[in-house]
Amino acid sequence: MRQAAHNPAQDPAEGPVGPPCQDAEPRRGRPRSAAVERAILDAVVELLETGETLDGLSIERIARTAGVGKATIYRRWSGKEELFVDVLRDMEPADPTVSGTAGLDDLRIMLESLRTRSLAQRSSALLHNVFVQMKKHPRLWTEYQTTVLGPRRAAMLAAVQRAVDAGELRGDLDAELMNDLFLGPMLVRTVHRPEAPLPEDLADRIIAALLQGLAPRSPKAQVTAVEPTSAPV
Known part of the structure; x- marks a missing residue:
């Protein structure tokens, strides 16, 4: 030490x-x-x-x-x-580099980054303890949300909007709500359920589930063959 x-x-x-010497030329910084x-x-x-x-x-x-x-x-x-x-x-690991032009592809990269950061936190007692200490200080937690979490959320929201503009997502839904729907499952796994698995394909599964929807799929129409009858009409 x-x-x-x-x-x-x-x-x-x-x-x-x-203080500088009186004869010295003042510095701008x-x-x-x-x-x-x-x-x-x-x-x-x-x-x-x-x-x-x-x-x-x-x-x-x-x-x-x-x-x-x-x-x-x-x-x-x-x-x-x-x-x-x-x-x-x-x-923390550096924020991921995204294209800034893609929609769902950039969103997938950012969700994956959240997953890997959470894995790093789980495996580091130091990182875990630092987060615990920080959450005990409301002013500090607010500063972290403003300077770190806020920009990340804004970047994800921008990717959602790009996906809407590209026709990858519906345009009749609120972009903020869609962003929360993508981010929510990952946050539940990484923050609220620290014991939950974080498989490598988790980001893909979240996106696929939301794109497909959660309503049950309609069963395929059953075609019943009608046997011809020889009985007189």
């Missing part, structure tokens, strides 16, 4: 934090260092892996573990809750 003390005024990756941000995110994960809770974390301890000054963290995040959201987002 990185515990070296650090002078926030001399962060080598960031440059001096103190200091570029962020990817290496510093990586160290900060890794420091939070390192502390969480030791069993630390979100309530127990402090910016000072995160800074000490990352080997940076507190000012370096506050230049990027307003506090530990905002930082925690970025840590969680960084721990």
